[in-house]
Amino acid sequence: MTMKKIALAFTALLSLFAFINHSGGIYKTNTGNISFYSYTPVKDIRASNHKVKTAFSSESGQLQFSCLIKDFEFKNALMQEHFNENYMESTTYPKATFDGFITSVSAIDFNKDGTYTSEVTGKLKIKDVSKKVSTTGTFFVTGGIVNAKATFNVNPYDYNVKIPKMIAPKISESIEIIVDSDYTSNNK
């Protein structure tokens, strides 16, 4: 009788752990990628950041990003210098952040491999200016790793990025931002 009770308690405990493990949690990475592209007939500009800190809750759908502006790397050193000093003023405004939600998070089964899409909406903060952005995110679930990809466009003038008239033709008013991150649960 006592053995039965112990076995029952043990099974209940295991089920509880399994439930906690499968009922979702926080998925995170500190090595996410964000790239941006500016296409104009005069010049194409691109830069990438591979140290993006990002996390989401598979229960509430809350999704957040934080990245350092100075961590964006350009192929051209002078362009990187101008981007930081003249346009982004990245010593004064060092971070860009996003705080929002995966709106259909309940439709994503994080325990089942597959490809899912959901609208992602939230506030993008650059140079202390917050603006609402929304896009469609694609979530690829493979063996517990969630790869999320999303693309959206921003206008630099919306975020108080001042571009001199002489340079303006070289910089697009619609900068394409591409997010690509691999999330794992319980990532430190």
Add this chain to the structure above:
Amino acid sequence: MKKIAFLSISFILFGVLLFAYRMYNKPHINVERSKATEIISAEQLFEIFNTNEDSAMNQFSDQIILVTGKLLSKDFSNELEPQMILKTDKESGFIRCGFKPSQLKSLEQLNDLSIIKVKGICKGINGDDELTLLKDKDVTLSSSIIIE
């Protein structure tokens, strides 16, 4: 006389164009060849940034610094920029060093919890108190190299 004036203007114009070309194509900072402007421990560096980010940015950002600290873990999850995390005395505070992919082999040989010296370009502190899911903070270094 006209010939001399023409040659002089051509020479000046050539000089200006050459200068502009070299400026436009100037290389990125070579960390290996550059001298570190600050030598500091991982704990001190994090503490300075955590106490006053604005002042720390003015002092350290874009500077080549040499950081000594305990290797907490290696993070090779992003093949475009292998990374290493140095421990600080704060539970949720780290130094995150980014390396060029060409350095991957030498990084693989390092043992966790060993004391290492890393030289790199300081970029700032990532993480935000307002973002509830991203409470931990990293002071980041780019183009890092292992000194010992």
